[in-house]
Amino acid sequence: MASIVEKNITSLITGLAHGLTTSTYVDKKGILQQLDPRTKVLGGLSLIILASWSHSTEILIFLYIGCLLLGLLSKIPLKKILHQWYILPFFSLFLALPLIFSFVTRGHEIVTFSYPFVFSITSEGVALAVRFLIRIATTVTIVQLVLLTTRWDFILKALGSIGIPHGFLFVLALTYRYIYVFISSALDMILAKKSRTVGKEKVSSLRSWIGALSGSLFMKSIVMSRDVHEAMISRGFTGKVKTLKTFSFQIADWVSLFIILIITGGAIVIR
Amino acid sequence: MEQLLYDKMKQNITYEAKHIGFRYEKSQVLSDVSFRIQKGERVAILGANGSGKSTLLKIFDALLYPSHGELYFEDSLLNEKYFENEEREFAFRRKVGFVFQDPDVQLFNQTVWDEVLFGPLHLGLPESEVVDRANWAMDTLAISRLRDRSPFTLSGGEKKRVALASILSIKPSVWLFDEPFAGLDPRSQSNLLDFMINTHNRGETIIVSTHDIMLLNELADRVLVISEDHELVADTTPEKLLKQKDFMIQHNLMHTHMHTHGKKVHSHEHIHK
DSSP: OHHHHHHHHHHHHHHHHHHHHOOTTTTSOOTTTTSOHHHHHHHHHHHHHHHHHOOOHHHHHHHHHHHHHHHHHTTOOHHHHHTHHHHHHHHHHHHHGGGGBTTTSOSOEEEEEOSSSOEEEEHHHHHHHHHHHHHHHHHHHHHHHHHHHSOHHHHHHHHHHTTOOHHHHHHHHHHHHHHHHHHHHHHHHHHHHHHTOOSOOOHHHHHHHHHHHHHHHHHHHHHHHHHHHHHHHHTTOOSOOOOSOOOOOOHHHHHHHHHHHHHHHHHHHHO | OHHHHHHHHHHTEEEEEEEEEEEETTEEEEEEEEEEEETTOEEEEEEOTTSSHHHHHHHHTTSSOOSEEEEEETTEEOSTTGGGSHHHHHHHHHHEEEEOSOHHHHOOSSSHHHHHHHHHHHTTOOHHHHHHHHHHHHHHTTOGGGTTSOGGGSOHHHHHHHHHHHHHTTOOSEEEEESTTTTOOHHHHHHHHHHHHHHHHTTOEEEEEESOOTTHHHHOSEEEEEOTTSOEEEEEOHHHHHHOHHHHHHTTSEEEEEEEETTEEEEEEEEOO
16 A cells, blocks of 8 residues: 555656656647747637636537647647546546535436435536536646647746746746756655665555655755755846747747637637 | 055955854854955865855855855945846856756756756857857867756766856856765766866866865865854965864864774774765
């Protein structure tokens, strides 16, 4: 049991580190890689707003499938994009699950339970939960597509050029720089614990260790984030992101923004 | 004549600390330290763990400001007000390069190439010069083959070289090294030492914080010793310091080591590494 939990924590942490720092798909010759980072940031934000605002399951499914296709056209394997379904339930299933029951969403009853009290699963509730999950999946996929096809410094510069305040970008840049150091530290702590553990460990003691790990990581994180911040300041970083690349809008960018405008307008009209 | 000599000496001063101290929350980290560092000097700041060496280096790099006292860099008083002007800050950061103890903290870009050009790019140099400097720094440190690698995937020695290249590309005239040899294997240590000697031969100022006295003779021409009470207790040469064994034991730079040869108990000084 202990090793499964440990294994999951380790794979979650390394997966997060890899996901945040990988540049495998940035240089592929795909459709999204050809676009100006500003187009991707603006387009991505518009589609996220649309997905959050839309109450139509059809529109959400259309957006989700569209994102999957866009991913494939950007040379990102479907497996990589669908990987989110390993993590997604952890964060959203607990929120979505109560929606299916009659005590939260009233409607046509599909199944009725009589223990510990009388309640049912409603078709409206199931539709609501499914819509919620697709909305989350669509939003995560949009963010994932932008992150996987754009260098991080270009994203920051693009956010700056559309008017996001420098203070906010500074915090964002610092968080990104620091996360790998934080993750390495967490992995070291897991390894250090493993080297001092003999035999099978009780779940209760493992639970208390995870609590202690979180506490020490929090304390460490304060010191480490300060160090990373100082290292950035020391080399002239003031919050304004600079890159060698000069952004320029091409025909493909205008066409993409036009398509996004049509999709958004269409969704408003349908509603 | 005296005024002329004084002015001449003033021109050559890189740092002048006047009774500087630093408090962090309730604890005193550095206490009433005064000294001058001339241009082109090689200075080692020696002290036991927690004596305040790293804090002093951070004050030199204006990452921290003294809680009391004054620190001058080439005649300019370093304080928050001075750095309110961005141009002044850039000018300062172009002159002073800080090599952090832990390269993992210092390396935060996606590729080695981005890492090396980060400094010159953010310090406002023209793009063509940024690229030239980055290429030059990578060639000098022999890391061109690592160009597209992520810094996080490199070995300890490679990370150190990338960290050095990321500062070299700024072409600073003052180098601050915080515990530079910590965690390096002998070959990496030797390469780093060669790099530091070459840097000094170019006329650049080198300030190194360390508690390692093994390489002191090769590393510096002058030593400032900070005590465990966070005070400056010696400003001397490595040769003179290494002869003062009692002094070094007193300040936790060396300790007496006891062991037995058969039935005979034997004790001698032992370098604290």
